[in-house]
Amino acid sequence: MNRLTQLLEAALFSAARPLSLEELTALDPDATASDVSDSLSDLHRRYEEGEHGVELVQVADGFQVLTRREFADAIAEARLVVRPRRLSPAALETLAIIAYRQPVSRGEIEEIRGVSVDGVLRSLQERDLVQAVGHGDGMGRPLLYGTTEFLLELLGLRSLEELPRLDELSVALRPVAELGEASEE
């Protein structure tokens, strides 16, 4: 392992959160982003080939070392870690709408879910899973919501592009807007 790879491994072990390519490159004044990319590939390969219990994953805007999934239960049963609380169905539905329709107002979310989402929205904001991203043009200039980097982290996604495409879903074969002429204003 060259010194840069060692340094990156040490940093990724220390951070307990994803580190971006920029953050990693800044660790060594002599390293370029492409040096860092090479070292990351090397590290990834070593964990794979050496059959380690941890792996290097790419998530949201960064890189993170995580334990392999197959050890999840053994570690949780030994109470070495606390698995994060699951999101409620209401929270997941709200997240789904925001993820696909962003930027989207509270009113639009409520229209689709058929219930008030005041409390859910607030708790999603508190958990940094959604954020206000601007204002709409309509009456009262409603706040518009979008997803955060942290949501990607929570889902283990690199970008929103990795969400299932609507035309891959079994239910609706077309975007919602095309489902019927009866779409309300």
Added chain:
Amino acid sequence: MNRLTQLLEAALFSAARPLSLEELTALDPDATASDVSDSLSDLHRRYEEGEHGVELVQVADGFQVLTRREFADAIAEARLVVRPRRLSPAALETLAIIAYRQPVSRGEIEEIRGVSVDGVLRSLQERDLVQAVGHGDGMGRPLLYGTTEFLLELLGLRSLEELPRLDELSVALRPVAELGEASEE
């Protein structure tokens, strides 16, 4: 790496504290303490021979995987451990008022926000986002606040002129000079 060694690596990585031989042995119902000792030796040797950035160390109350000391400084300096934080809504609102109405006194900010901004102002100053820029003419010659170069840098702006124009900025956020004769005394 055999499965037990992988499991031990994952457990040591995810645990928030050093793990004793007994705890590690309890992870796998089929493993004996001597199996675990063998696996720990194997893990230790792999980190050494593979010249990893981390090492397996035995501390008073057990075993722990730590980053090598030689990388500690670079990592501490980069402050990777702390997650960058978004400003609180209160801080953002105060910052927004200062950005659009600078130079502005604490009293004026409090007048607009309707709450005391003492703590928020101090933390914005600590983070080098706002600074005192002079004294007002009023009673007691209050300190006036403005934004810093660092804030512009964070926002990716070259100058304050590049702040988005908000046409419907109401009276409250307009520069005092434009308020006309009816401004409050």
Added chain:
Amino acid sequence: MTSIAETNQTFVVELESFSGPLDLLLNLIRSQEIDIADIPVAKVADQFLAAIDALGLNEAANYLDMAAWLMRIKVQMLLPRPFDDENWEDPRAELVRRLLEYEQIREVSDWLGSQADLRSGQYPRGWVPEQPDPGPPPVVVDLGDLQVAVERVLSAIPQPILHRVVARPLDVEGATRRITSMLAERDSLDLLELFGPRPTVADVVSVLLALLELARVGRVRLVQPRPFESMAIQRESAHPAA
């Protein structure tokens, strides 16, 4: 997964909570393998009512709204269709659209949930070394944040500020005009007559300022017959009524 099974026209509710009326309705439809494009609204509306009754949801506004909508569609379905079938709009169209849209969201949210579960089985480093002097964490701030904050400030501004800036509550001129026009008809007024039925502080102050000014220039005389009695305002003889 929540579900409702139909047994002898009654419903066995397996899980107490649905994430909303659409969830419940969709469940009714899917569990009976009803064709969503041809929903027997009359039947489903009755089942829905029975279900929210069984679930103790019959006081929840969202569920009642849905029940009312279903009943409305049920009635519309009973109306005779026009002869030219082409112009007939299926009263269920909007309901179907909403249901399909919601089902799509459900599918995505199931995916999100399983994705989050998968990820939650992979643990990050647990032990975080203590930092010598961590200081405040680095800050993330962008223009969007700032803009949203401005909007929030604007929407939260307490009304009194706007009033103080915009309104001109003291109206000495108006009070002066009112007093002179009243004294044009009569020689004397009681002070209380000058205030409307519900004078504000600003009204009172305006009238008093106007009186003082009129007295100063010698157009009225202020007379108080006895202490604590109301004040009388008399027209100065130099300025007789027109």
